[in-house]
Amino acid sequence: MLYIFVNGKILDSESPAIKVFDRGMVFGDGLYDVIKMQNGNFIFLEDHIERMKKSAKFFGIKFPYDLEEIFEVGQKLSAMNDLKEGELYLQLTRGVDIIRDHVFEDDYEPTFVEIVQPVRKMNPEIWQVGARVLLHPDLRHNFCEHKTTDLLPNVIAKKYVRSRGAYEALMFRTDEGGKYVTEGASSSYIFFDGEKIIAPKIENILPGITRIKVLWLAKEMDIEVEERRVYIDELLKMKEVILLSTLSRVLPIVKVENFEFKKGEIAKKLDVAFMDLCASHLSVK
Missing domain, CATH: 3.30.470.10 (Aminotransferase class 4, branched-chain amino acid transferase, N-terminal domain)
Structure with missing residues (x-):
């Protein structure tokens, strides 16, 4: 109780x-x-x-x-x-x-x-070994920039991936260019292409607080940040896939479906910087 x-x-x-x-x-x-x-x-x-x-x-x-x-x-x-x-x-x-x-x-x-x-339990080793995500169509409404309680599509996506041994969904929508990344069922994604961080732009996706803070930290570290649509076909060109959320912090993704990615240094550096930012934060000014 x-x-x-x-x-x-x-x-x-x-x-x-x-x-x-x-x-x-x-x-x-x-x-x-x-x-x-x-x-x-x-x-x-x-x-x-x-x-x-x-x-x-x-x-x-x-x-x-x-x-x-x-x-x-x-x-x-x-x-x-x-x-x-x-x-x-x-x-x-x-x-x-x-x-x-x-x-x-x-x-x-x-x-x-x-x-x-109580905080939902996570195995601390996940930040060391990384996580796997699965693709799932984004079936949500047109109010995704707001955290509404209408979460049934998120629940279905989360259940789908967890029942298959994965950590999170990587959701996508489709336009004339193909399938493009939106976000997770309860998270955001960013990508590192070897030179800059690429983040799906805010267009019917949530402006996550962790996302905002991490992109700010990246710029403070002189890492270029680009916000645009990221297509599924581009993922194999990425050096790092990174998940962001309140609970997961900055989490390296080592598999999208069965395609493998390295657990790179950008995710590690951003997670350390994000934890330092959290530790220094006061709740109310």
């Missing part, structure tokens, strides 16, 4: 908390975010909250708490749950209908959930 925060109240996780006609449950009409907690600090919390607020404004969902309030609740939950390392999960929905109805009014009170849970 964990202590959680729902609409201003701290409850235990086994208590009934979300109403049946909450639009997040019946329509996926909501947003979420996941923030890493390290040594009691919520890493890049301000960046995550600002991104979530922008999405809430885009969808017309009221954002009921400010940064300081979210931070204070998170600190309280981490203490009550006796956690120093973990994940802060935030969820915001448009609120509760009187009856289930697609059309929403403008005066709904939002539902806001805050959870501090």
Whole structure:
């Protein structure tokens, strides 16, 4: 059991908390975010909250708490749950209908959930040996620049790869040039061609916080960064394939399907720099 925060109240996780006609449950009409907690600090919390607020404004969902309030609740939950390392999960929905109805009014009170849970376990050797990913078509909607709770295509993609012994999906869409990389089911990708880092441009993919920080670090290290569409046919020309996410940090990919890649120095250097950046970060200025 964990202590959680729902609409201003701290409850235990086994208590009934979300109403049946909450639009997040019946329509996926909501947003979420996941923030890493390290040594009691919520890493890049301000960046995550600002991104979530922008999405809430885009969808017309009221954002009921400010940064300081979210931070204070998170600190309280981490203490009550006796956690120093973990994940802060935030969820915001448009609120509760009187009856289930697609059309929403403008005066709904939002539902806001805050959870501090233990970090999902990863074998630390994965950063040493690298991971394998599988191709999967990107079946999602046209709101992928926002972290919506409508995640069924992501769930299907993740289940597909895990059931086949791989770590993550490398999703793709198709245009007149062929199949091009979008992102993972819960991650971003970048590529190193031997001279520069190439990152899929933000076009209906998430502007991931880890992605933003790592590309900034690369530029600080005088590594050229290019953002454009990356086609599947180009992958064999790449020297390194690198996965980015809150949980996975900077993770070298050594296999895409059965095509092998070397675990190169760029991923290693960026991961060290990213861990240093996280260690120096304070949750709230």
